[in-house]
Amino acid sequence: MIHIEQVSKTFASRGGAVLAVDRVDLDVEPGGFVAIVGPSGCGKTTLLRMMAGLETLSDGRILVDGDAVVGPSPKLGVVFQRPVLLEWRTILQNLLLPIELRRRPNDADRENAKRLLAMVGLTDFADRYPRELSGGMQQRASICRALIADPEVILLDEPFGALDALTREHLHLEFNELWRSTGKTVVMITHDIPEAVFLAERVVVMGPRPGRIIETFDVPFGPERDERVQADPRFGQLVLRIRESLEAKETTR
Numbered sequence: 001m002i003h004i005e006q007v008s009k010t011f012a013s014r015g016g017a018v019l020a021v022d023r024v025d026l027d028v029e030p031g032g033f034v035a036i037v038g039p040s041g042c043g044k045t046t047l048l049r050m051m052a053g054l055e056t057l058s059d060g061r062i063l064v065d066g067d068a069v070v071g072p073s074p075k076l077g078v079v080f081q082r083p084v085l086l087e088w089r090t091i092l093q094n095l096l097l098p099i100e101l102r103r104r105p106n107d108a109d110r111e112n113a114k115r116l117l118a119m120v121g122l123t124d125f126a127d128r129y130p131r132e133l134s135g136g137m138q139q140r141a142s143i144c145r146a147l148i149a150d151p152e153v154i155l156l157d158e159p160f161g162a163l164d165a166l167t168r169e170h171l172h173l174e175f176n177e178l179w180r181s182t183g184k185t186v187v188m189i190t191h192d193i194p195e196a197v198f199l200a201e202r203v204v205v206m207g208p209r210p211g212r213i214i215e216t217f218d219v220p221f222g223p224e225r226d227e228r229v230q231a232d233p234r235f236g237q238l239v240l241r242i243r244e245s246l247e248a249k250e251t252t253r
């Protein structure tokens with residue numbers, strides 16, 4: 001579904017050119033879930049923004065479902081670290097925004113939005129404004145908005161990073177179910193290694209700048225996950241191996 005081939009990104013800055021992403025190759029199969037972890041500033045966000053068509057490539061190519069990414073596309077839904085909801089629109093109106101940018105929303109769109117809100121337990125909040133919702137609820141609404149145009153791929157940049165631990169755990173379970181029930185292809189950036197192992201099928205480790213993929217780990221659990229996965233010794237072992245992979249590279253900087 002996603003094919004990333006020898007992708008590089010160089011930014012021009014006052015101090016000279018900054019190589020943020022260096023010849024990254026990555027393939028994600030349809031319905032797959034890949035998490036990307038790496039030290040701060042290693043180019044994760046830049047890579048995700050290039051996948052989303054929000055940043056140009058300096059070199060290489062990115063294909064989504066066979067087509068080169070040349071700009072934002074309805075095939076891609078993006079969720080950012082902070083829920084970027086418009087304060088003056090209700091939750092339902094916020095959800096319908098991606099549709100409105102292309103055409104007038106109809107009753108079927110409104111039904112679809114309500115179905116998504118029901119999936120994440122926000123049925124009663126459709127007509128409320130973002131400020132009336134907690135951070136976790138707003139982030140759920142943002143995930144619904146990324147899904148409204150029925151994209152084949154969802155890209156998430158630390159979507160749960162700004163939430164408290166309990167809310168984050170709830171959303172992990174919800175997001176796992178959402179992924180399984182919709183069959184979407186997911187790429188998620190996170191700093192949280194246990195989160196990556198809990199949610200993804202594959203965890204990709206990026207090394208410090210210039211950002212390159214240094215190691216890939218397969219997660220030994222099926223798609224259906226719950227709290228018991230974390231008690232499995234393989235969970236802790238994998239978290240440790242990924243942490244060691246990250247730390248090995250940090251010390252050889």
Ligand SMILES: Nc1ncnc2c1ncn2[C@@H]1O[C@H](COP(=O)(O)OP(=O)(O)OP(=O)(O)O)[C@@H](O)[C@H]1O
Nearest residue numbers: 011012013018020039040041042043044045046047
């Ligand atoms: N628009 C830009 N102009 C110049 N340099 C940039 C730009 N965007 C990112 N960079 C540089 O590219 C590098 C990678 O940044 P990026 O935000 O992708 O890292 P990251 O891995 O997502 O970091 P973090 O985990 O801290 O969010 C950094 O050195 C950053 O300073």
